[in-house]
Amino acid sequence: MLGDQDAEALARRVTEGDHSALDELLRLIQPGVLRHCGRYLPCRQDAEEACQDALLRVAEKLPGFQWRSKFSTWLHTVVSNSALSTYRSLKRRADKQVSDDGVLATRPDPRTTSVIAGSRIDLLDALERLESERPRIVAAFVLRDVSRLTYAEIAEHLDVPVGTVKSQVHDARIVVREWLADRS
Numbered sequence: 001m002l003g004d005q006d007a008e009a010l011a012r013r014v015t016e017g018d019h020s021a022l023d024e025l026l027r028l029i030q031p032g033v034l035r036h037c038g039r040y041l042p043c044r045q046d047a048e049e050a051c052q053d054a055l056l057r058v059a060e061k062l063p064g065f066q067w068r069s070k071f072s073t074w075l076h077t078v079v080s081n082s083a084l085s086t087y088r089s090l091k092r093r094a095d096k097q098v099s100d101d102g103v104l105a106t107r108p109d110p111r112t113t114s115v116i117a118g119s120r121i122d123l124l125d126a127l128e129r130l131e132s133e134r135p136r137i138v139a140a141f142v143l144r145d146v147s148r149l150t151y152a153e154i155a156e157h158l159d160v161p162v163g164t165v166k167s168q169v170h171d172a173r174i175v176v177r178e179w180l181a182d183r184s
Contacts, residue, residue, distance in 0.1 A: 004028065004072070011071035014062050022062070026055050033079050039146055040083035040124060046090060047083075054082035069157040076147040077139070077157065084131075084142075087124045126176045134175060140165045141172030 007029055013021035030051065037050040057078050065074065131138045143154045144165070151169075155162040 004032075007075075008071050011062060011065070012067075015065050015067070017063075022059060025062075026059065029058070029075065030055060033075075036076070036079045036147070037083045037086075040080070041087060046086060050079075050083040050086035053086060054079045057082060068159070070153070073143075073149060073153050073157040076143060076149060080142050080147055084124070084127060088128065122180055123176075126179045129179060130172060130176060134172070137168040137172040137175075140168035141176070144169045145173070 007025060010021045010025035010028065014025060033054050034047060034051040037047040037054065038044070041047040041050055058075065061078070062071075065071070127138065127142065130141065139158060140154055143149045143157065144151065149157075151162050151165050154165045154169075158165065
């Protein structure tokens with residue numbers, strides 16, 4: 001998805017000081033970033049908000065990128081973090097609206113009106129809980145099961161052995177599966 005060789009080359013140029021390459025890179029990666037955000041956020045507007053946040057983060061942080069991993073692997077992390085951050089922000093806003101105005105509590109949340117949207121929201125809630133209760137294993141889980149990176153790519157990005165990544169993903173899957181089963 002985001003591992004395009006052109007993107008890697010453009011990212012390299014940005015880190016070498018070529019400012020014109022940044023605009024080109026952002027245009028190139030934007031469709032993939034939006035699709036990736038859509039894996040997390042069922043409403044297109046929410047995914048677009050997360051996409052814009054991710055692209056802004058790339059523009060801010062890429063010039064200082066140290067190349068300890070591939071750009072595409074780093075980008076997956078930036079996009080995942082932006083999508084989760086957008087979800088948390090939306091959840092806080094919705095909670096505040098409900099607490100400020102009890103009328104909204106009786107309206108159905110449009111993000112949970114379909115089975116697909118509801119299952120994504122359940123997964124996001126589980127990821128949020130995993131992040132707070134088991135922070136050591138959440139990154140490997142997100143990179144593997146949401147971003148669909150290989151175990152080797154994750155190990156390289158997290159700078160841990162492949163066996164550790166497999167163990168963390170396995171542990172996270174057990175915990176998340178348990179939490180999701182309890183919600184049904």
